[in-house]
Amino acid sequence: MNTDTAVDRLHSTPTNAGYGEAADALAEQYESVSFDEVHREVLHLFPSRPASVLDIGAGSGRDAAALAARGHRVVAVEPTAELRALARRIHGGQEIEWVDDALPGLAGLDGRRFDLILLTAVWMHLDERQRAAAMERLAGLLDVGGQVVLSLRHGPVPEGRRMFPVAAEETVALARRCGLEVVHLAEREDAHGRAGVRWTHVALRHAALAFRRAGEGDVTELVRLRDDAARRQLAGGIDQWKPGELGEDHFRARLRDGEVWIATMGPDGPVAGAWELWWDDPAAWGPQGPDAGYVHRLMTDRRVAPPGTGRLMLAEAERRIAASGRGLCRLDCLSGNARLREYYEGAGYTVVGEQPSKDGGLGGTYAVTLLEKRL
Incomplete structure (x- = not known):
């Protein structure tokens, strides 16, 4: 009974629980590692020419700013008001469209499509039902020839956070059901050196x-x-x-x-x-x-x-x-x-x-x- 109550409580917790209170420390943590280092496994997949980019769960704006600096048109989605405010202050020199929204809905993006959709440390915040709906939504937002690049977190859950186990096999199966195919799959250590934490990077595109x-x-x-x-x-x-x-x-x-x-x-x-x-x-x-x-x-x-x-x-x-x-x-x-x-x-x-x-x-x-x- 206690286990059921704990599970119910986890599912009812907002996906960004704990991020507002810790926004300053998190922004400092995110900015301490470069865009190139965080994405070294998938950098070769990112557009080389100016393209439309959607950064979901943009956090401190590190990735959105780096992509904007490369000439891309960037929409940054971040549901935590404190992080959005910090991101605008830290990266105010870059032209970024900020959106207050979150998966799986993203209703504010209806009718738009993107060449690159980036989800860094986002997927583990969604429960099983939300992941299924989110994958369908991502497929609908992806433009012809575009790619979805997401990272899956494995390891201990920080206190007060809403996180679920996310397996690469499940993610790939969800993608295929939504008409997406895998173009890249790789594992790596945690860029921040946290004990027991590792990552899987998955890149997807529309299947033929x-x-x-x-x-x-x-x-x-x-x-x-x-x-x-x-x-x-x-x-x-x-x-x-x-x-x-x-x-x-x-x-x-x-x-x-x-x-x-x-x-x-x-x-x-x-x-x-x-x-x-x-x-x-x-x-x-x-x-x-x-x-x-x-x-x-x-x-x-x-x-x-x-x-x-x-x-x-x-x-x-x-x-x-x-x-x-x-x-x-x-x-x-x-x-x-x-x-x-x-x-x-x-x-x-x-x-x-x-x-x-x-x-x-x-x-x-x-x-x-x-x-x-x-x-």
Whole structure:
């Protein structure tokens, strides 16, 4: 019973417990070791050219300042007000954007992505549930080609601190479930020479997209992707798709009559997007010979998929069509959707006509622009 009470108390303790009271001593400790020494195992992974950097749990600002001095655009997240104040005073000469926030939420960073996400001595403050949510959040904040670099602390816990055991194996497994892969894993001693303390440094990046045919087990996820895309359209002022108008029966029919493809972040990672591939489309294109494939419902999960995922999925659809012996990829977009038309034109598609009254099978007609690309 006493053990359960102690565990409950630990989980209910703030992640930055003890840091405010000890801010002065901690800042002195952090600043006593150089940025280069602390990160010597992973320095080769940091961007060599100016990049966007997110330093989570920035503490005294040592790392944020060093990165800003190298020309990077740095956002420093630190939930302890006392440490933020000290950091601004110590490193006031560097241009750093300071944010009062903490994992796993980081709601203030919605819509932003970073080339490097740095977590130094942070991960052990999160419990198991928080670590799972935090890893998903990190994947969503990471830009194309970027890396997450984090350090895992092993050893005795200082009095009054909220820390949990964090194993490299668990961290790697969490990363893979969130579509991240390991690019570096190394251990080292404690830079401050504390007895029994050692560190594991882990660097992660987005796994390459993997593609597979969808099956019956994917229909619920396909409905979710389509509804989420419809909500984004409506939020952007595009009145074409509506949440709830295509259910599981629609996707079952497409699985039966055509092809539906799923993109995942790595072979075992989360779903990043999907699309339908048809072999004819008389509603938009009229009667045609077997010379083209038709892409419909190209959808991405913005929480998971990095920028550029839609273009990669489209390229995979084109490869599938070409492999079937057909020489054209065709698609359409709402005639008034100039942004989507530009997107397809940027991918090599050419406008070849208009269909003023396409019947989409949902009880009405609408005008679409027809585009095609020779493969």
